[in-house]
Amino acid sequence: MVTELGHFALILALAVALVQTVVPLVGAHRRWPGWMAVAEPAANAQFLLVGFSFAALTHAFVTSDFSLRLVTENSHSLKPMLYKITGVWGNHEGSMLLWILILALFGASAAWFGGALPPTLRARVLAVQGGIGLAFLAFLIFTSNPFLRLAVPPLDGRDLNPLLQDPGLAFHPPFLYLGYVGLSMAFSFAVAALIEGRVDAAWGRWVRPWTLAAWVFLTIGIALGSWWAYYELGWGGFWFWDPVENASFMPWLIAAALLHSAVVVEKRESLKSWTILLAIVAFGFSLIGAFITRSGIITSVHAFATDPERGVFLLAITVLFMGGALTLFAARAEALSSRGVFSMISRESMLVLNNILLAVAALVVFVGTVWPLVSELAFDRKLSVGAPFFNMAFTPFFVALGLALPIGAMMPWKRGRPGRVLRRLLPAMALAVAVLALVYAIQTERSALGPVGLMLGTWLVAGAATDLWARTGKSGAGRLFRLQRSDYGRTLAHAGLGVTIAGIAGLLAWESEDIRVMQEGDTLTLAGYDITLEGVTRVQGPNYVSTTGTVRLARDGAAIATLTPEKRFYPVARMPTTEAGIDNGILRDVYVVIGDPQEGGGWAFRTYVKPLANWIWGGAILMALGGALSLSDRRYRVAAGARRVAAEGVPAE
Structure with a gap:
């Protein structure tokens, strides 16, 4: 009975998602408050219905209900309780239901915390979010129904894939999906802003918390997956440049670029078109990741399914949302004019450089990931692209990013003096060079990877600390504990990147x-x-x-x-x-x-x-903690940003 109710709740959620998509969009276009107000209860109802459906499926796994085909294929009565629960998302159908649950959660969160948004923007954001939910609910119900029954239930199940019976991988998918799906909020904000034809500083403040939350969850999810691969697979590595690993890494890179780009929109009202494009592409890579893991187009230990029919459906969803958003972007690009003017030597310029390096690094990963497919389809040649390509093509851009990051973090807005910034960073620079010289002197007959990696890591950590100290001004230590949480968060995140780079370099050079x-x-x-x-x-x-x-x-x-x-x-x-x-x-x-x-x-x-x-995962923990600390800053919360906008007299419509 519970199973049937779970299935029925999914169908109701599909109907509610349709209402959430259509009614608020029409209401926002017509300026009908009653129709726009439908978005919030619809988002809440969709979340409750999908949540009940997920709970029903979890109940079937916990009670070992082998009349359900999905439980039979992915569980066993002797399996420990933890893996009975995680077996819910250790398969294609269940993981897709988890994806939709998180999507509905983010939509409901926008309804809960978006009360200070302009009514039309809020309605359109929730409508776009509802449209994404509608597409994936249709995909689940029509191609991947998790509630199919067996006519003759077996006495026991076939068990969960043993590789998935591990604590690290038990929690890896939920965090990864929170990141993947969290980027749908940035996408929804971008599409809603394109429909309205307005992107301003307030929009930059509203989109940053959602992007930051998604980036934090992605960081944790990728780190958990890397840690699992390290100790569970027995091969001794932490990153294989597997296509599915790359599918999670590309959104992480683009989300990092989007975070920094949104700062320029908020502070200077510049880079509007670029920021909107990043928001679209970031979620687009998440959709591509779903397609890669479920289409059977590649073979991977991480893949969930090998069904071409499902792959075609997912490809259609990707083309629909990416194609529609990019078409709308092309139509509205002229309206996204920038107001801020800045010199070539400024924080804005350094953030542009940051974005270019992150975007090119993501492009390198994308090309390396899809090139074997392109080669086979276009040239009928089978080839593989492995670690040597990625290490040679990706590393230079990330090294350049690491070198530029401390300088950009301390550069003033609008116009800067590079000499002044470099003088402040001289101690950090001296420490980094000293570490390079010391490590190079200690090691013998080794590559330069280790010394250079430790130098870069030291430069990032020391540069982050210098940036934090510089923010105290003349007050020095007295003001250190009165800084904003976002200042500490940025320092932790940048230092965490340095620790991770040092760990990767040390492991690869001296193993x-x-x-x-x-x-x-x-x-x-x-x-x-x-x-x-x-x-x-x-x-x-x-x-x-x-x-x-x-x-x-x-x-x-x-x-x-x-x-x-x-x-x-x-x-x-x-x-x-x-x-x-x-x-x-x-x-x-x-x-x-x-x-x-x-x-x-x-x-x-x-x-x-x-x-x-362990520096690799320690650095990832620092990055995630830094992002969470920044997220807790009141200036990053939507309501706080909206109150500031209202105080400055910016009209809601």
């Missing part, structure tokens, strides 16, 4: 690796660590069988830790997984993987020492 066959009692030495395989046992898990190694880690004869790498086998799914044994540290990780037994005895055994590995 040590050993691959061999190990017998019980054997010891190997790697990068000064003694690693002994003390024993291998067979362990029965709740829904898997594990070959578990006991590994003793020592240095200079002193024991440091005992690691337990595993090779698991899930009988129901008939799939193996690898669980790395990792001794985490601030300056390094010792990473051990046990493989299959060998014919001559012993086990395949891989060992890595990974310098600065």
Whole structure:
């Protein structure tokens, strides 16, 4: 009964989304307050209906209702409760329902917190958001219904993909979707502004919180996915440049550019057309990500589905919204004239440079991702684009971004003096060069990647700290604790980027690796660590069988830790997984993987020492914390910005 109610709630949500799309748009065009007012209760109703439907599906998974096809294909009665719950979104249909739930949540949030928006803009934003929900609800109901029943329910299910039965990946999709779908708000604001034909400082203030929230969630989601790949897949890496990984990274880059571009709109009323375009493209990349993971056009460990019919539907949605928004943008571009004037040496110019570098970096990732498809379709040649291309083509733009970022953050608006800014940054510059020289002197016969990466990371961290101190003015430390939260947030985010860059450079430059066959009692030495395989046992898990190694880690004869790498086998799914044994540290990780037994005895055994590995995710945490701290600043909240606009006498219509 609950399942049927969940299905019925989805159909009602489709009808409500249709009303939310049509009625407020007509009302805004005709200036009919009653019709415009329909947007808010419709957004709330859509969220409640989709939320009930999601709860109904979750109930089916928790109670192991194998009369539901989706539960049978993605669950099992012996599965731990956490993975019964996460199994709801560990498949195509359930993940799509989660996508729509988050979309409805953002629409309802705009209704809850957008009371100070001009009525026509609010109505149009909610109508566009409703239109996106309408398209995806239709996609779910007509091609991917999660509530299909089985005529003869089996006694048990087929289990969830073992790779997804992990805490890191359990929470990775919700955060990633909060970022993906959160960018729909920037898209809705952009389309609504194009319909109205007006983009001003108030619009810049309204769109920034939504973009910042989406960027924070994307940062957390990407970091969780990278961390999962690091310790779960057993390959020792943190980023593979997989097409699906790239599909999440491209919106992150464009959202970062949009955040900085919206600042120029708010402060100087410049870059209006460019900012609108970024808002459209950012969500467009999210739609492309949904298409890539569900169309079967690529093969990836992250892919949810391989159904061409679904892919065509998603491609039609992408073309509809992207094509429609870009057509509207082309028609309205002339009306988006900029008022602010600034010199070539100014914060505005540095933000333009920031946007160019981020956009080109995203373009490089996009070209590398789709080029194998283009090559196969256009030239009938199969090829792969891997890490060497991305490292060579992407890295220079990001290095340039890192070098320019501290200078741009301290440059005055409208007109700046580069000499004055550079003088303030001299201590940071000296520290970065000193780190470069020290690391280069310590290492021998190594590439320049490590020293340059640590120099760039130091430059970003020290530059962020210098920027924060400069904002105290002549008051010095006395004013340090009275600065706005957004000042601290920006400092944390920029410093976090520096920490992540330093971690990536250190790991890639100085990683040590050993691959061999190990017998019980054997010891190997790697990068000064003694690693002994003390024993291998067979362990029965709740829904898997594990070959578990006991590994003793020592240095200079002193024991440091005992690691337990595993090779698991899930009988129901008939799939193996690898669980790395990792001794985490601030300056390094010792990473051990046990493989299959060998014919001559012993086990395949891989060992890595990974310098600065945890700096990668530590930097991501700092970036997310910085974004969240900025988001908590009252100046970033929609109501606060709107009150300021009202106080300045800007008309609502």
